[in-house]
Amino acid sequence: MATQAQDDYCPSVWYGQVKCGMLICWVLLTGLDFWMWHWNQSPAWLLACLVVTNGWGWLDAVLRYPVLHEIDSPFALKNLLLILLKICWLILVFLRNKSHPVSFVLCSMLAIIVPMFYAMLLPLDETEQVYNLIKSMYYDEDIVVRCWRFLRNPRQTMQAWNRRRHKIIKRGCEEIAERSPTFAAKLGELSPTRRAMLRKPGRTV
Numbered sequence: 674m675a676t677q678a679q680d681d682y683c684p685s686v687w688y689g690q691v692k693c694g695m696l697i698c699w700v701l702l703t704g705l706d707f708w709m710w711h712w713n714q715s716p717a718w719l720l721a722c723l724v725v726t727n728g729w730g731w732l733d734a735v736l737r738y739p740v741l742h743e744i745d746s747p748f749a750l751k752n753l754l755l756i757l758l759k760i761c762w763l764i765l766v767f768l769r770n771k772s773h774p775v776s777f778v779l780c781s782m783l784a785i786i787v788p789m790f791y792a793m794l795l796p797l798d799e800t801e802q803v804y805n806l807i808k809s810m811y812y813d814e815d816i817v818v819r820c821w822r823f824l825r826n827p828r829q830t831m832q833a834w835n836r837r838r839h840k841i842i843k844r845g846c847e848e849i850a851e852r853s854p855t856f857a858a859k860l861g862e863l864s865p866t867r868r869a870m871l872r873k874p875g876r877t878v
Contacts, residue, residue: 684803702787714770
């Protein structure tokens with residue numbers, strides 16, 4: 674049973690699903706942070722601080738997932754400092770009116786637990802070949818650099834993003850097709866040029 678589960682494992686599909694799940698969590702928990710800021714009638718500069726912690730920190734980490742970084746890299750140091758800043762932000766927001774202490778405790782715990790889950794879901798146990806394949810499909814670039822590049826040349830940036838998205842979808846379909854003859858047959862019907870690429874000895878597509 675374990676062997677079958679390993680054979681059905683598609684790295685590109687799995688990490689893509691995890692990335693989508695992280696983006697959904699980011700939207701929901703950022704909404705919770707914004708609600709806390711609004712409910713406690715906090716000043717605007719605290720909202721700017723939230724943009725830094727959840728945007729430059731958390732969102733940047735999700736967009737660069739599942740690329741690995743060294744523990745002493747600027748990426749790791751930046752996110753560690755922003756986690757500490759986020760906890761300070763929560764304390765300052767809560768002290769404004771001291772309302773909803775349960776929400777304050779919950780958000781403080783999430784500020785620590787979520788990065789731990791992020792680290793646990795990184796491809797630490799993948800082989801070098803599999804990891805290099807996964808890494809080639811994602812950008813390891815700071816979100817500030819991405820925004821600056823988009824502002825300078827939006828059209829070229831969108832074209833590059835669409836090419837990368839197509840590459841990810843294509844690789845995911847190929848991995849599923851390699852493990853599912855039914856899916857491979859359907860993919861071959863949609864695109865006959867894929868038949869030679871997906872065909873393996875002993876398989877008829």
